[in-house]
Amino acid sequence: MKLKSQINDVIKEAFIKAGIEHSPLSVTEATKPEFGDFQFNGAMALSKKLSKNPREIAQLILDNLDLTQMLTKAEIAGPGFINLWLNPLWIAAECKESLLDERLGVEVCANPLKVVVDYSGPNMAKQMHVGHLRSTIIGDTLANLLTFLGDEVIRQNHIGDWGTQFGMLIAYLEETGKDASVSLKDLEQFYKDAKACFDEDVLFSDKARAYVVKIQSGDKHCLQLWEKFIDISLGHCEEVYEKLDVQLTRDDVRAESFYNDDLPKVVEDLHNAGKLTQSEGAQCVFLEDDEIPVIVQKGDGGYLYATTDLAALRYRAQVLDAKRISYVVDARQAGHFKQVFKVAKEAGFVPEDVKLEHIAFGTMMDKGGKPFKTRDGGTVKLIDLLDEAVVKAKETINNKEDYSEEAIETLAKIIGIGAVKYADLSINRESNYIFNWDKMLSFEGNTSLYLQYAYARIQSIFRKHDSEVCGDIIIGDDVEHRLATMLLRFDDVLKRAAVDASPNQITTYLYELGTLFMRFYEQNPILKIGVDEKMKMSRLQLADLTAKTIKQGLEILGIKVVDKL
RNA sequence: GCACUCUUAGCUCAGCUGGAUAGAGCAUCGGUUUGCGGUACCGAAGGUCACAGGUUCGAAUCCUGUAGGGUGUACCA
Known part of the structure; x- marks a missing residue:
């Protein structure tokens, strides 16, 4: 359709x-x-x-x-x-068909692609903070969307598990002599303590540097500690993913270190391709119209993130055989990706027909339009933000006495997490956005709660009417005509959103659908006495298709619905 | 300095490949009597689309310049 x-x-x-x-x-x-x-x-x-x-x-x-x-x-x-x-008759018939279709009339795309979606990418040295939110949920939405449309999606979580800071952390772990799982309970604090030692204690900082060398040269004991560390840190991330209801798993992890062995090869191949120039001691690729080179090997022989990204690009294009590779990363990295993509293509790491794209997004700001920070200027931990969302969501629940403690908790999670995600996904991803609790947890306006409410309202109709629904859909008036036409646009909207990687096209659509339904519901009674049986059946079906479309749309955004609010 | 990007109603934001009188929500004001979930719906008011040129039958959208904000700018990721 x-x-x-x-x-x-x-x-x-x-x-x-x-x-x-x-x-x-x-x-x-x-x-x-x-x-x-x-x-x-x-x-x-x-x-x-x-x-x-x-x-x-x-x-x-x-x-x-x-x-x-x-x-x-x-x-x-x-x-x-x-x-x-x-033609109203045509619209009606198409809606009926969509209703009978599991995919709600959304066709699987004609030319499915193998797509890599790279998102989230937390650093293992620290806990996830609000800066990881957008990448994680925009990326997850894109992956869900493309999967739904029939592409073969490979999620890739390019976690930061390598680099000098790990020497410091492992040295500190050894120094304190504690069991790793206990010490790392609060990663943030652990990092701060280690950093403090590193900055103040010369002996310690020397030790830390020695550990970096040890890890890199494959020292068994150190590698074991490192693995243990990564394992626990990743566990923290999984806790966040679980709370966020994001689909990433351990199978999707391809850490930076995964590409380690390939880094010398990347440099060698760039050299063989005649792309490399030594400049001020470093191995660089100079792109024609760019003054600043891409440095792939430092003067001391070390590699950089550009090197790893090139290795990852090659792996994704050649081993994973992806035809579209999407990086969901902060807009500030635009220059980096522009260069790396160009190098990858020019060096033949990635075939010409592979689409490389940087799905850039803006920064999350506080109410005052300043970058989002805690009161004392620190970074806000993502897990804390999500917990706060659930607490605030509880306040919006009416008639709490009707629910068990457990039911309220579940409901608050669905509402709170949904609100955070929807608020983020509903603005144009490239612009900065202002984070506002009151706005996102409101029933009014373009929010997840408004849509969840619309959905619940429809479910309530079907609780009252639990007998069979059959017959044709009839377009009886202008609102029904518009509602039905809107329902038929679902396919177009999803396909367009997939091309542009713009979740907000989906939210805009869902909100318009929601408001249209509310209007329809106000003026066209369904279960009231005196409504013609055929019209009743038709309206029930329009309501049903609306609910299913809202549910499916929100599901792509990674947001749940409930039968009762 | 150079590069990229943004500037739309009091506030928060839509506006797809240029198309008819620039749209929502919040806030403000005014409506909806027996209500299938009113946490809803309807209406009013509110904009020289930062500014100045240009291209076009037609520009918020494309091009150039100006002002203001943001970001990036060689061995961190």
Whole structure:
């Protein structure tokens, strides 16, 4: 059920009949209800090419337009717009079909791709903080979305498990002589203590540096400690993923260290490809129009994150055989990715036909528009933020006496975590966004709670009406017409959101659907006495399809619904 | 300095490949009598789309410049 492309096909047919040898522009949703359901603006664009008056062209298209099936009416307006009305009978039949379909009429994409989605990527030396939130949930949404649309998605969690700070941590672990699992209970504190030692105690800092060398040279004892450390730290991350209801698992982890053995090879291959230049002691790749080189090997022989990223790119393109590789990473890394992608392609690490993209996102700000910090200026731990969300969500639950303690906890998790995720996903990912508890936990406006409420309201209808629902869907009035058309747009919206990697296109759609349903529900009674049986059945089905669409949409965003709020 | 990016209603944000009178939500004001979940719905008011040029039949959207904010800028990731 690709609504737009089906309408485009009808237009295309008219073009052929009319003998216009250009391919038509895509139709767009009408900007206003008076202008129909969709509009075709291509007549104006053709005016020059055909050297004809746009209205004449529009008339020519209109004369050849099939108005017997999907479309029922078309009008020329203004300078040459063609406004299109969908046939209510056709809409009704399509909705019925969607309702009977498990995928709600969303077709699996025609050319599925193997896609790597790289997201979350926490550093193992510290606990996850709010800075990891956006990557984690935007990435997860993208992965869910592409999976739903039929792509073969490979999630990759490129965790930071290598580098000088680990020498420090392991030295401290050894120094304190504590059991690792106990010492690491509060990773943040552990890191701070180790850092303090490192900064103050010369003996300790020397020891830490010695440990770095030891780990890198494969010292068994040190490696064991390191592994233990990573294991526990990763356990912390998994706790967060669990709370966040994100799909990442250990199988998705490809740590930085995974590429260690390949790093010398990367440098060697760049050298063989004639890309390497030594500059100020470092091995660099100079890109033509970029003054700053990509450094792949330091003067002391060490490798850098660009080297690891190149190794990872090659692995993903050649071993995993991905055709689209998406990095969900902070916008501040834009320059880095632009360069690394270019090097990877020029050096032949990644074939030309592989799409490399940096899914950039903006920074999370506090109410005052400043980067999100604790009162004393520290970073906010992600786990604390999520716990706070659950606490705040409890306050929104009415009639608590109706629920058990456990039920309230479950409900609060669904509401609170959903609110945090939805607030983030509903803004254009590239802009910075202001984090606001009150706004995100409100029932009003474009929030998860509004949609969850709409869903619960519909479920309540079906609790009251638990007998069979059958018969046709009938489009009885303008609101039903608009609601049904909106339901049929689901496929288009998801496909578009997948191409642009923009979750907010989904939230915008769901919110519009939600408000449209609320309006429909206000003015068109369903279970009230006196409603014609056929209309009742039809409206029940529209409500059902709305609920299912909201549920599916939120599921892609990683947000749950409940039958009762 | 250079590069990238942003500036839309009092506030928070939409605005897809340029298309009709720029849309929501919050806040403000005013409505909805027997309510299928009113944590809802309807309506009003509120914008020289930062500014100045340009391209176009048509620009919030594309190009150039100006102002203001943000970010990045060679051996951290």
